[in-house]
Amino acid sequence: MELDWYLSLSAVLFTIGVIGVLTRKNAIVVFMCAELMLNSVNLTLVSFSAQHGDVHGQILVFFSLCVAAAEAAVGLAIIIAIFRNHLTVDISQINLLRW
Amino acid sequence: MLISQRCSFFKRGDSIMEIYLFFLFATSAVASAVAMITSRDTVNSALFLVLNLVSIAGVFLLLKAQFLAVIQILVYGGAIMVLFLFVIMLLNLSSEENLLNRFSAKYVVGFFLGVIVLSQLLYAIADFTGTLPNFSPGIEQVGTVEALGDELFSTYLLPVLITAVLLTAAVVGAILIAQRKLTGKENK
Numbered sequence: 001m002e003l004d005w006y007l008s009l010s011a012v013l014f015t016i017g018v019i020g021v022l023t024r025k026n027a028i029v030v031f032m033c034a035e036l037m038l039n040s041v042n043l044t045l046v047s048f049s050a051q052h053g054d055v056h057g058q059i060l061v062f063f064s065l066c067v068a069a070a071e072a073a074v075g076l077a078i079i080i081a082i083f084r085n086h087l088t089v090d091i092s093q094i095n096l097l098r099w
Numbered sequence: 100m101l102i103s104q105r106c107s108f109f110k111r112g113d114s115i116m117e118i119y120l121f122f123l124f125a126t127s128a129v130a131s132a133v134a135m136i137t138s139r140d141t142v143n144s145a146l147f148l149v150l151n152l153v154s155i156a157g158v159f160l161l162l163k164a165q166f167l168a169v170i171q172i173l174v175y176g177g178a179i180m181v182l183f184l185f186v187i188m189l190l191n192l193s194s195e196e197n198l199l200n201r202f203s204a205k206y207v208v209g210f211f212l213g214v215i216v217l218s219q220l221l222y223a224i225a226d227f228t229g230t231l232p233n234f235s236p237g238i239e240q241v242g243t244v245e246a247l248g249d250e251l252f253s254t255y256l257l258p259v260l261i262t263a264v265l266l267t268a269a270v271v272g273a274i275l276i277a278q279r280k281l282t283g284k285e286n287k
Contacts, residue, residue: 020136022209070269
């Protein structure tokens with residue numbers, strides 16, 4: 001297989017994540033789309049790492065997974081806190097910081 | 100260009116099985132991602148995301164990154180998605196009624212921005228088509244637990260330790276943010 005196919009798959013998945021973030025209103029789905037984008041970038045890193053035969057790209061993916069785990073925990077806690085105050089996770093109705 | 104790529108599939112002596120498996124995993128990943136952003140029920144979205152993560156783990160296996168494939172299923176597909184599902188069930192959300200049956204400018208703008216992003220990415224990739232070297236012969240030894248652990252616990256020892264601090268801070272922060280306020284206004 002050529003490297004291009006892996007990069008193209010990653011680009012398509014990233015784009016689906018972007019469209020999801022831009023169009024969905026449910027905060028949890030937006031958050032899952034962000035995870036999807038993180039994952040597609042991980043795929044790019046792994047394919048370049050495999051192409052070069054270099055382990056450092058996969059180590060960056062390992063750290064990215066750790067940060068994603070921390071981010072998921074904190075983000076979901078924020079969503080719970082928002083839900084407790086507003087009784088909704090619809091981001092079009094949460095306008096505290098919106099001008 | 101496409102034909103020359105097809106030929107290069109077979110010239111390098113890749114097994115046909117690998118190509119079939121790649122397209123199987125790629126189709127499954129893209130289809131589940133699309134289903135994730137279009138399904139009304141949040142639980143369905145989460146389960147489609149699990150399918151997507153498992154498909155990407157399969158692609159990792161094709162790239163000979165065994166350790167990351169296992170970690171992807173354990174950490175992402177297991178731990179993080181269980182956390183997501185737990186929060187979804189905790190909040191007991193009703194599914195959105197008006198997802199796609201109401202035409203909105205937001206969908207058009209979002210879709211066109213997505214198309215712009217995709218065309219930019221594919222344009223950048225197409226610039227390098229054919230100029231990229233083939234996969235390195237050392238690919239087999241790269242993704243093993245042994246190679247990664249060797250590097251992680253020698254060169255990257257300090258970042259690994261800092262990761263431990265980061266995860267601890269995230270856990271403490273998550274508990275602090277999500278707990279009920281002990282003082283201040285009453286929160287039901």
